[in-house]
Amino acid sequence: MLPADTLPDLPPVARRFVRYVQIDTQSDPDSASVPSTEKQKDLSRLLLDELQGLGIEAGMDNAGYVYATLPSTLTPDSTTPVLGLVAHVDTSPDEPGKGVRPILHPNYQGEIIELPGDPSVTLDPARQPALREHLGHDLITSDGTTLLGSDDKAGVAVLMQLAEDLAGSDGPRPEVRILFTVDEEIGRGVDHLDRERFGADIAYTIDGGPVGELSSETFNAAEAIVTVEGVTVHPGYAKGVMANAVRILAEFIAALPADEAPSTTEERQGYYYPHTITKGETGQASVRILLRDFEDDGMAQRKAFLHDLAEALWQQHPRAQIKVEIKDSYRNMLRYIEATDPRTVSFADEAARTVGLEPHWHLVRGGTDGSRLSEMGIPTPNVFTGGYHFHSRFEWNTVQNLEETLGYVKALVQHWGEHGGD
Numbered sequence: 203m204l205p206a207d208t209l210p211d212l213p214p215v216a217r218r219f220v221r222y223v224q225i226d227t228q229s230d231p232d233s234a235s236v237p238s239t240e241k242q243k244d245l246s247r248l249l250l251d252e253l254q255g256l257g258i259e260a261g262m263d264n265a266g267y268v269y270a271t272l273p274s275t276l277t278p279d280s281t282t283p284v285l286g287l288v289a290h291v292d293t294s295p296d297e298p299g300k301g302v303r304p305i306l307h308p309n310y311q312g313e314i315i316e317l318p319g320d321p322s323v324t325l326d327p328a329r330q331p332a333l334r335e336h337l338g339h340d341l342i343t344s345d346g347t348t349l350l351g352s353d354d355k356a357g358v359a360v361l362m363q364l365a366e367d368l369a370g371s372d373g374p375r376p377e378v379r380i381l382f383t384v385d386e387e388i389g390r391g392v393d394h395l396d397r398e399r400f401g402a403d404i405a406y407t408i409d410g411g412p413v414g415e416l417s418s419e420t421f422n423a424a425e426a427i428v429t430v431e432g433v434t435v436h437p438g439y440a441k442g443v444m445a446n447a448v449r450i451l452a453e454f455i456a457a458l459p460a461d462e463a464p465s466t467t468e469e470r471q472g473y474y475y476p477h478t479i480t481k482g483e484t485g486q487a488s489v490r491i492l493l494r495d496f497e498d499d500g501m502a503q504r505k506a507f508l509h510d511l512a513e514a515l516w517q518q519h520p521r522a523q524i525k526v527e528i529k530d531s532y533r534n535m536l537r538y539i540e541a542t543d544p545r546t547v548s549f550a551d552e553a554a555r556t557v558g559l560e561p562h563w564h565l566v567r568g569g570t571d572g573s574r575l576s577e578m579g580i581p582t583p584n585v586f587t588g589g590y591h592f593h594s595r596f597e598w599n600t601v602q603n604l605e606e607t608l609g610y611v612k613a614l615v616q617h618w619g620e621h622g623g624d
């Protein structure tokens with residue numbers, strides 16, 4: 203194993219990757235600033251400088267978003283939509299993101315890898331079977347004390363290398379808008395996006411997993427706050443008077459179906475996730491429950507279930523009041539994609555085959571920047587980056603996967619260049 207940035211013979215996209223991961227860009231859910239951490243702009247500024255150094259028209263706004271434009275090579279009367287490509291500069295707050303030391307493990311042969319900074323952090327094919335599909339690859343990990351930040355520095359490195367390569371090429375392409383966002387990991391990735399400045403008609407986020415994996419479906423997501431107002435009284439005189447909000451709330455939570463929880467569902471199944479007790483006193487107790495479902499009907503039923511449950515519990519505890527407030531967070535992006543430009547899906551699929559990749563469409567059991575962009579009228583499926591085990595110290599990617607991702611995104615741009623006016 204070797205410190206990855208000492209190796210001169212890495213391909214350019216991997217060289218960019220090992221440079222970018224060393225810049226701390228962790229976002230912070232507890233900060234109200236924009237961006238949530240000022241240090242995210244360290245990378246944004248570097249990307250801006252590098253883009254401008256390549257002669258590419260680029261700018262950065264106060265929030266730290268970077269916008270770049272590669273002009274179309276098509277005839278001026280082309281009807282091909284403006285193609286946006288998006289990656290986020292921030293890394294997850296779940297694990298340390300400062301002082302990332304990328305380590306290269308050349309020509310991986312299926313062995314267990316102990317990371318040098320913390321021997322308890324091992325990459326083991328018994329626990330991470332995907333490692334066995336990467337024999338002969340040059341693995342990149344952290345030293346085990348931090349996350350790697352392939353999520354989403356892989357996307358950043360791929361788009362920067364793409365920009366450099368396309369700037370020197372006159373192959374067929376529509377106008378391409380590259381966008382680097384901030385605070386994706388804390389769910390604010392497009393909160394301060396200047397949509398006009400971005401200017402894309404359609405887009406892709408480059409922020410996914412295994413090579414070949416594409417996504418056009420995310421959960422419908424909603425958040426319920428259930429509040430029980432109890433009746434407090436001295437416990438010595440409480441018979442027939444007290445309504446204990448703590449106890450009633452506990453009954454409410456216990457009545458949520460145990461087989462519809464994050465820990466008991468997969469694939470297309472939705473769930474109820476009692477996430478946080480936000481208050482817990484006799485007089486008032488409340489819980490935040492996350493609702494997830496791919497189908498609109500399913501989500502409507504989940505909301506109705508909570509209201510019915512509150513009603514049933516109130517029948518048993520008429521002295522208490524039970525309030526259910528539900529807010530939608532984001533929606534399955536597929537409906538927006540299909541309504542605006544379904545070619546974002548079919549072209550992504552076809553482009554994979556032009557570079558010999560078998561695409562597989564994967565349901566995202568969460569949301570992406572693409573869900574929000576799709577809702578804003580810019581259909582935005584998600585594209586792989588080749589990385590594994592995001593948000594952890596076990597995170598890894600490979601030199602070959604980065605190159606495959608770059609090759610795919612180039613093919614995607616070219617496919618739109620060749621067929622986007624059809």
Ligand SMILES: [Zn+2]
Nearest residue numbers: 353354386409
């Ligand atoms: Zn990401």
